[in-house]
Amino acid sequence: MSNHEKKGGQVPQPDLSRRRFLGAAGAGAAVAASGGVAFAQGKPDPLITEIQDWNRYLGDSVAAHPYGKPSKFEAHVVRRDVEWLTASRESSINFTPIHALDGIITPNGVCFERHHGGAPEIDPSKHRLMINGLVDKPLVFTMEDLKRFPGRTNKIFFLECAANGGMEWKGAQLNGCQFTHGMIHNVMYTGIPLKVLLDEAGVKTNGKWVMPEGADSAAMTRSIPIEKAMKDCMVVWAMNGEALRQEQGYPLRIVVPGWEGNMWVKWLRRLEVGDQPWHHREETSKYTDLLADGRARRFTWIMDAKSIVTNPSPQAPLKSKGPNVLSGLAWSGRGTITRVDVTIDGGKNWVAARLDGPVLPLSLTRFYADIEWDGREMLIQSRAMDDTGYLQPTKDELRKVRGVNSIYHNNGIQTWLVRANGETENVEIS
Amino acid sequence: MSKFRKVLALALFAGLAASPAIAKKVGLGREALPEEVAAWDTDVRPDGAGLPPGKGSVKEGEALFLEKCASCHGEFGEAVGRWPVLVGGQGTLKGESPEKTPGSYWPFASTTFDYIKRAMPYGNARSLSDDEVYAITAFLLQMNGIVKDDFVLSKENFTSVKMPNVGNFYDDDRETTEKAFWNKNPCMKDCKKEAKVTGHARVIDVTPEDGKGVKVE
Structure with missing residues (x-):
């Protein structure tokens, strides 16, 4: 069987585990699986033989949790940050607890955060999206306008910070995949293709780049080539079926599938079309890859x-x-x-x-x-x-x-x- | 089919039929007014596009920097704590601890102007006048040895400023220089003789001594 055909099959355990382990001296005496912690050998488990509180008394009413939270026994499953990494916690990062999640969808409340000027609280009725630059007609939309556009779609994409694992270049440093790999999340977005909005404004023939801009105090900007913008970028207002979380760009963000998270501008308020890239801070001084010879790669999207x-x-x-x-x-x-x-x-x-x-x-x-x-x-x-x-x-x-x-x-x-x-x-x- | 359904079907059909060719306008949103575009469109490019009228001297910039920037970036741009260093770093890019400042790394002066105007001072963004942004940019350039002490930066002379590291950036070439990473038949068995641990994260754990860890940009 070729390597490729093995895909999707069970791992043939003898190759990697049993043969290797049992072949070694003493390994045969390995202790059997331990089983339940509280279980005393031969004695009945009181969790079974004694009636428990939750089995006798009433639980919470339907009015107790209008917006549900995870069980208190899961309280350790939270985003965490490493305080010394950055000068300010408003321009900082926290990490998704990927060691405690399963499946492919990241729950909204634990999607990692990266802000450059804190996560602003924006009243959606006061939010505007402008399209200007090399377009036939510069336009302004309200959130209500955007939600009336034909072509609404749902897509699942990962978002990974380009610096995910950035602390590990010189050697192992952080103990935990939450910290080494947790600048990532994966949710289903609801919104409209960016192309729909660009077509509405009418991109001029010399329009080669699109620059999204945030409404927050960092006013994040990045240059996106028009081919990518027209291919699969989205302007979205929902994640995993509910409105975007404040820290993920509420009420509006851009989705740039497969490309570094920094480009997925949150609190999106403006899209400018231009004939050249802007070479702004986040694509020159940051998010460029300094190589050993002192030169740097840019636009490594x-x-x-x-x-x-x-x-x-x-x-x-x-x-x-x-x-x-x-x-x-x-x-x-x-x-x-x-x-x-x-x-x-x-x-x-x-x-x-x-x-x-x-x-x-x-x-x-x-x-x-x-x-x-x-x-x-x-x-x-x-x-x-x-x-x-x-x-x-x-x-x-x-x-x-x-x-x-x-x-x-x-x-x-x-x-x-x-x-x-x-x-x-x-x-x-x- | 009810009359209503027929009408609905026709409307849907008309919508579909019109979609291919030249994109039909949906008609949502409204035209942006010139004052609105001017209020938000403050971005500046390396070719000078987007620069507002105005000017500012190194001297004016020094006073402004001490008042509005030095509490984080240090009086000489050397930075306080883990805030960004803004001066120096030339010659460090190939070394063990590269210091990426506007002087040593940033390819365009326009980036400095654009960023100060949109996002600085941290926590009080967009509070500087255009002349003040010109002045602070001029002072940063002077501290990095790019312009002289008596320099006055303006919309007119902006593109004459050349940043020393501009030639050291190139577009993503991973698909050619890292071609070896495309390998559809990787080794599966007896791929190496030994695998020895060469480093532990325990040495530098997630709670190291204050300020000793690497920086996140």
Whole structure:
């Protein structure tokens, strides 16, 4: 069977786990899976034999939670930030708890945030969108106008900050995939194609670039080539079925599928059409990739294929020997994930993971590998391939061509060391 | 078919039939007035497009910088704490700790003007007059050794300012220079002899000593 044919199948466990582990001296004595923590050998479980409060008394009324929140037992599943990373928390970043999520959709309340001047609170009745520049007729829309446009559509896309993993160029630094890979989210957007609005204004023949601008105090601007703007960009007001969250651009943002998150301008108030790029701050001094020779790449818009094992990971260690589910996410800004390979021996041997759930272009893709763990150390990695044949490189391969000062676009293969006690660490390997 | 349905069907059909050829206008929104466009369209390009009338001297800029910028960026642009450094950094771009300032890195002076006008001072954006933005830009250029002490920056002479690092940017070429990453048949078995841990995140954890971590831009 070729590698490619393995895609979608079960991981052939003997290759990677049982043979390797059981072959070693003493491994045969590995402790069996532990089972429930409170379960005393041979005695009945009081959680079963005794009537529990929730089984006797009434629960919350339907009026208790007009807008529902996750169970209090999930209170640890939150965005987190690293205070020392930035000078101000209004121009800063927090991270999606990807180690505690499953499937491909990120819940709205934990989608990572990146603001350059804080997240403004904008009354939608006071929000305006202007289109000007090289158009036949400059236009102004209210939110109500936008929601009346024909051609409304729903699309699922990942949004990844170009600096996701940016702290890891010089070596393993942050312990947790929330921090190393959590500048990403994946939601379903509702809105209209940007093309619909540009056509309404009428782009002049010399209109080659579109510049979205935010209404916030940073007034973010980026230059987008007209081909991309007309191809698949969207102007959206909803995510996962409800209005955009304030921190995600309420009431309006632009969606630039597959391209770096910085371009997805939030609190979108203006679209200017021009014949040249603007070379503004976020596409010159920032979001350009400094290479080892001192020169810098600019307009590196596409997010390269990437993957990460979210479980186990430093914040989600292994707790029991025996069967375990290795789980992760893969994505590519060039198209659709066709395959994810995983290794538990630091890249000596790989097997194809199982892609599960919708496998969509420019979206997060969930993968699983069902493993049998006998308690020996593992070096876990994943590598993604997309439908252009791009294969996620190792960190060293990436450093060889880019040096270590790029900050942005670090899509190198991540390694987790799983220790005998299940504790998991961010490491670099040879 | 009821009369209403027939009308609806016709309306839908008409809508569909009209869509291909030249995009039919939906007719939503209204024309933007020149004053409205002027209020929001403040962006400036490297060729000078978008620059407002006005001027400002290095000397005026120094006074303004001390008053409005130095509390974060430092009196000499050296930065306070983790705020952006605005001066120096020349010759560091190939080194271990590149310092990317307008003087060492930014390719165009227009970027400085545009950014100060749209987003500075931090927390009080759009509070500077155009002359003040010209003056602060002039002072930043002077501190970076790009213009002389007596320079007066204006709409007229703006494009004569050349930034030292302008030649060191080039467009994304990953699809050619990183062609090796396209590999449809990666190794699956016995791919390497050993895999040894060479570094741990534990050394620098998520709660390192204050200010010792790397910067996020």
